[in-house]
Structures are given as C-alpha cells and as structure tokens.
Amino acid sequence: MFTKQLTGRRLWIAALIMPPLVFVCLFIVYPIISAFAYAFFDWNGLARGDFVWFENFHRVLFVEPFASRTINAFTHNVFVFFALMVFQNGLGFVLAYFLWRELPGFRFHRIAVFLPVVLSTIVVGFLWRLFFHPLFGPVNAGLKAIGLGFLTQPWLGQDTTALWSIVFANAWHMVGFPTLVFLAGMQRIPGEVLDAVRMETQSEWVKVTKIVWPLVAPSATVVFTLLFVGAFNWFELPYIMVGLEGSPHGSTDVLGLYFYRTAFGNQSGAPPDFGAGSALAVLIFLFIAIVAGTLTIRMRRREIEL
Amino acid sequence: MTASARSVSSVPTVSSNRSTVWTLDALVQVVLIANTLVMLVPIVIMVFSAFKTNVQIFQSPFSIPDFTNLTNLTKIWTQTNFLRYLGNSFFVTGVSMLLILTLGTMAAYAIARYRFTGSGFILMFFVAGLTLPLKLAIIPLFILMRDLGILNSHAALIVVYVATGLPTTVFIMTGFIRTLPSELEDAARMDGASEALIMWKIMLPLVRPAMVIAGIQNVVPIWNDFFFPLVFIQSDGLKTLPQGLASFMGEYNTDWGVLFSGLTLSVLPIIIIYILLSKQFINGMTSGAVK
Numbered sequence: 001m002f003t004k005q006l007t008g009r010r011l012w013i014a015a016l017i018m019p020p021l022v023f024v025c026l027f028i029v030y031p032i033i034s035a036f037a038y039a040f041f042d043w044n045g046l047a048r049g050d051f052v053w054f055e056n057f058h059r060v061l062f063v064e065p066f067a068s069r070t071i072n073a074f075t076h077n078v079f080v081f082f083a084l085m086v087f088q089n090g091l092g093f094v095l096a097y098f099l100w101r102e103l104p105g106f107r108f109h110r111i112a113v114f115l116p117v118v119l120s121t122i123v124v125g126f127l128w129r130l131f132f133h134p135l136f137g138p139v140n141a142g143l144k145a146i147g148l149g150f151l152t153q154p155w156l157g158q159d160t161t162a163l164w165s166i167v168f169a170n171a172w173h174m175v176g177f178p179t180l181v182f183l184a185g186m187q188r189i190p191g192e193v194l195d196a197v198r199m200e201t202q203s204e205w206v207k208v209t210k211i212v213w214p215l216v217a218p219s220a221t222v223v224f225t226l227l228f229v230g231a232f233n234w235f236e237l238p239y240i241m242v243g244l245e246g247s248p249h250g251s252t253d254v255l256g257l258y259f260y261r262t263a264f265g266n267q268s269g270a271p272p273d274f275g276a277g278s279a280l281a282v283l284i285f286l287f288i289a290i291v292a293g294t295l296t297i298r299m300r301r302r303e304i305e306l
Numbered sequence: 307m308t309a310s311a312r313s314v315s316s317v318p319t320v321s322s323n324r325s326t327v328w329t330l331d332a333l334v335q336v337v338l339i340a341n342t343l344v345m346l347v348p349i350v351i352m353v354f355s356a357f358k359t360n361v362q363i364f365q366s367p368f369s370i371p372d373f374t375n376l377t378n379l380t381k382i383w384t385q386t387n388f389l390r391y392l393g394n395s396f397f398v399t400g401v402s403m404l405l406i407l408t409l410g411t412m413a414a415y416a417i418a419r420y421r422f423t424g425s426g427f428i429l430m431f432f433v434a435g436l437t438l439p440l441k442l443a444i445i446p447l448f449i450l451m452r453d454l455g456i457l458n459s460h461a462a463l464i465v466v467y468v469a470t471g472l473p474t475t476v477f478i479m480t481g482f483i484r485t486l487p488s489e490l491e492d493a494a495r496m497d498g499a500s501e502a503l504i505m506w507k508i509m510l511p512l513v514r515p516a517m518v519i520a521g522i523q524n525v526v527p528i529w530n531d532f533f534f535p536l537v538f539i540q541s542d543g544l545k546t547l548p549q550g551l552a553s554f555m556g557e558y559n560t561d562w563g564v565l566f567s568g569l570t571l572s573v574l575p576i577i578i579i580y581i582l583l584s585k586q587f588i589n590g591m592t593s594g595a596v597k
Contacts, residue, residue: 016416020409027469034446098334111584112342118580120530122548138367233439281442
C-alpha cells in the first residue's frame with residue numbers, strides 16, 4: 001500500500017516535470033550542443049561533410065576575407081557596448097536618481113521613459129530609419145527649424161555617423177529598462193541609512209558616490225551583464241536600419257549581421273556557409289559566456305548585503 | 307521608502323540649504339521633462355504622420371494633421387496583408403503563452419511543492435537556460451526544424467518560444483509557489499483529495515499574480531520577435547506582424563504616409579495595453595533583473 005502510493009506520487013511528479021523538460025532539452029540544450037559539434041565539420045550547403053578539426057575556426061580567424069571582417073565586426077560590437085554603457089546605462093542611472101526624488105509628475109515621467117521599451121525593435125528601427133532620412137526625415141527638418149541647419153547630414157549614409165545613429169536609436173528604445181531597474185534598487189535603500197547620511201553630509205555628490213551607487217550594485221550587475229550580452233548579440237536594429245551588409249562600407253557591420261550573412265548567405269550571391277557560420281557562433285558564444293561570467297562574479301563581490 | 311526619499315528633497319534642516327535644494331529640484335525637473343519629450347515626441351510624430359500625405363509629411367513634419375483623413379489606414383486595410391500578419395501574431399503568441407504558462411506552472415509546482423532527489427538540479431537546469439543566447443544556435447535549430455518537417459510553419463515558432471519562455475516562467479513561478487502556506491494543502495490531503503485535485507482546485511487559484519508577471523515578461527518579446535520568423539518562415543501568408551511589417555516597409559518605401567500608418571497600427575494595441583497596465587508591465591518586464 002505504502003510503496004504503491006509512493007510510485008503514484010513519483011509518476012505524478014514525473015508527469016509534471018517531463019513535458020517542460022523535454023521542450024528545453026530538445027529546443028535549447030540540443031541545438032546549443034550541436035552548434036559546437038557543427039563547427040568541426042565541413043559543410044556542403046545543408047549536408048554535413050567530413051570532420052575537419054579546427055579548420056573552420058582557422059578560416060574565420062586567420063584567412064581573408066573572413067579575418068578582417070571578423071575583426072571589423074568585433075570592434076564595432078565593442079564600440080556599441082561602451083557607447084551604450086554611457087548613453088543607456090549611464091543615462092539610466094541619472095534618470096533613476098532624478099525620478100527617485102519623487103518630484104511632482106514623476107509617475108508620468110516613469111511611464112514615459114518605459115514606453116519605448118515595450119515597442120518592437122522592428123518598429124523602432126523603421127521609425128528611426130525614416131526619421132534619419134537625409135532629405136525628408138524629421139531629424140534634419142527639426143534641426144533646420146531651430147536654426148541648426150548646418151548640422152543636417154545623411155545620418156545613416158556616411159561612415160562617421162551611421163553607427164552612432166543606430167546606437168542612439170537603441171538608447172532611445174531601451175533607456176527605460178536600466179532606469180527602472182536602478183530606481184527599484186534605490187527604492188530598496190532603507191530610510192535609516194539615508195537619514196544617517198543626511199546627518200553626515202549635505203553633498204549630493206558624496207551621497208551618490210559613497211552610498212547610493214554601492215547600494216544599487218546588485219542592479220548594476222544585472223543591467224551591465226544584460227547589456228553586454230545584448231551588445232554582442234546585436235542584430236535586429238542594425239538589420240532594419242542599415243541592412244545585412246552593415247552599410248555604408250561595413251562601417252556598421254557587427255557580429256550578429258556577419259554571422260547571419262555567413263551562415264545563410266546574402267543577396268549579393270555569397271552561398272550559405274554553415275561551417276564558418278557555426279565556428280563564428282561558437283566563438284561569439286564562448287566570448288559572451290566567459291566575459292559575462294567573469295563580469296558577474298567580479299561585480300557580485302562588490303555588492304553589499306544590507 | 308517613499309517618505310524617506312521625499313524628505314531628502316523637501317525637508318532641509320538649515321535654511322541656507324533651501325535654495326540649493328530648490329535649484330537642484332528645478333534642474334531635475336528640467337532634465338526629466340526634456341527626457342520625456344525625447345521619448346514621446348517621436349511617437350507623436352509617427353501617429354500624426356499616419357494621417358498625412360507625402361507632401362504634408364515633407365513640408366510640415368510637425369504639424370497636427372486632419373484626423374478624419376483615413377486614406378492611409380484604408381490602404382493598409384484593403385491593399386496589404388496587414389490583417390493576416392496581425393492574426394498570425396495573435397495565434398502564435400496566444401498558443402505559445404498558453405503552453406508556457408501551463409508547462410511552466412507544472413514544472414514549478416513540482417519543484418516547489420514536492421521534495422524529491424534532483425529537484426534542485428532541475429531548477430538549476432531551467433535557470434541556466436535564462437541567459438543562453440539561442441540566436442547563436444540558429445543553424446542547428448534550422449536543421450532540427452527541417453528534420454521535424456515544421457520549417458515554414460507556425461509550429462516552428464511556437465516550440466522555440468515555449469522553450470525560451472520556460473526558464474523565466476519556471477524561475478518566477480517556483481519562487482512564488484514556495485511562499486504559499488502549506489496548511490490548506492495538508493488539510494485537503496487529510497480529507498483524501500488527490501494530488502491533482504489539490505493542485506488544480508486549491509493551489510492554482512493562488513498563483514495568478516505570479517502568472518501575470520511571468521506572462522508579461524514573455525508576451526512582449528514573443529509578440530515583438532523578428533529573428534526566428536526571419537529564419538523559419540518564408541510564405542507571406544504565415545508571416546507574423548514584425549516580419550510582415552518588414553516586407554511591407556520595403557514594398558511601400560516611397561509612400562511615407564502608409565509607412566507611418568503601418569508602424570502606428572502595429573504599435574497601437576501594445577501602447578494602449580501598456581498605458582492601462584503600466585504598473586504590471588514595468589514589474590513584469592523588470593522582474594528578472596530586480597531581486
């Protein structure tokens with residue numbers, strides 16, 4: 001009787017756990033493991049060929065034209081990460097600190113800053129592509145209207161401004177996320193701590209750097225890590241705004257576009273190359289995993305328990 | 307926490323500080339208003355332009371349009387596949403969400419309510435899936451979908467969305483179900499209720515708040531996803547809204563009024579829901595990052 005009940009319970013638990021587990025194994029774990037395996041094979045279109053050891057990795061890292069494209073795309077991802085670190089996370093921290101004062105209207109500002117976050121990247125990309133249009137775009141029209149006509153330029157059409165323009169669109173889209181994560185972190189700082197600070201100093205700068213910033217460290221860890229993963233996975237926004245080739249002249253090419261082009265081919269006739277594509281995917285994956293892991297561990301150490 | 311934050315700005319102890327605090331508050335207000343304008347003005351221009359002709363957009367991009375002019379909207383309604391894309395998005399998102407919440411709650415319930423060997427490991431296993439960028443496994447996924455015979459069908463999208471949605475859902479739901487008291491459950495068990503009945507009748511009604519959080523966190527990225535349809539779906543009749551929007555933007559690329567109408571129509575549902583439920587949206591979408 002007792003054992004029968006126990007087996008029944010086991011079956012019941014298995015029935016609850018197995019279906020979701022199968023989904024995750026089949027559509028996340030298995031593809032990721034396969035991605036590693038695929039990188040070691042020679043591919044002929046969709047058909048897998050011989051085991052070629054590190055040949056694909058050697059190609060994407062050291063053989064032209066892959067090598068310089070890999071470096072070019074990687075450099076742009078690094079740039080995007082640091083630019084967004086300042087203009088998305090940095091601005092987010094400042095906005096959170098300002099919202100935290102709860103001046104009249106802060107509820108409205110909070111809703112407004114998060115509104116673009118719920119929009120799809122596709123809409124945001126198209127919106128800013130139209131806005132940055134050199135002849136008819138509202139950005140140039142607006143600059144002319146306020147007497148800054150000399151600043152008008154083909155934002156997405158020249159090497160010097162194209163990547164900056166996409167970074168701007170990304171910051172506009174996502175700045176609400178770090179803002180509200182930081183705000184939630186600040187709101188959890190106990191009142192006694194703030195009262196104690198007020199006894200000691202009147203300086204806002206000291207308050208921010210010595211008290212608030214260290215105490216929102218857990219929020220910072222999460223926001224920085226997510227930005228890092230996002231910046232090295234960047235695909236939709238540049239795809240919509242400048243296309244698969246990272247135009248003009250590869251000045252906006254990033255690893256996501258480059259990987260997709262290599263794996264699935266492009267309009268200008270390059271055939272799909274699953275071997276090189278898989279090798280790139282593995283390299284990007286390892287890079288993200290190692291850096292994000294180290295980043296998280298190092299930042300966790302900085303966090304203070306209250 | 308509200309009171310303490312407010313007292314920083316509004317209760318200066320020494321009178322000489324009052325002016326500095328006031329200056330700082332003014333500066334804060336100016337920055338916040340400027341930021342809110344930067345956030346909202348592009349969306350307002352987009353909505354305005356949806357009611358304009360090309361000439362009006364190019365000559366007076368910031369003017370208020372005649373909102374009764376529905377030419378662009380009718381064009382979208384009658385000449386494009388927009389409604390079809392919208393329907394496809396509703397279908398794919400709806401089925402995915404249903405499966406995510408059902409399967410996610412099942413796993414979370416088992417992990418949180420029963421003691422069994424390996425439950426900690428299974429939770430770890432689900433949570434590890436949180437941070438893996440699945441985009442990079444797109445080549446094996448593509449081949450897997452081909453082998454399963456579901457390439458170029460909604461099923462390919464749904465299974466990927468369910469798999470990517472489960473980790474967050476299991477994580478959020480497990481945390482919540484663990485906090486529920488066990489008295490009700492034990493009492494029902496004494497009365498001889500079966501485990502399934504206990505879960506269905508007693509525990510599930512209590513987990514709805516967590517389901518809302520987990521639901522919002524998943525519904526927005528699934529509704530907005532572009533990458534997986536781009537790889538898996540070729541037939542125009544099967545495209546989801548973001549993907550359909552991309553082909554439609556290419557087709558009408560000279561008719562800016564229609565382009566802005568398309569953008570406006572595709573964001574309007576989510577903007578309206580967001581304004582009505584902003585608190586739940588903000589909690590839901592930041593819940594993974596806020597502990």
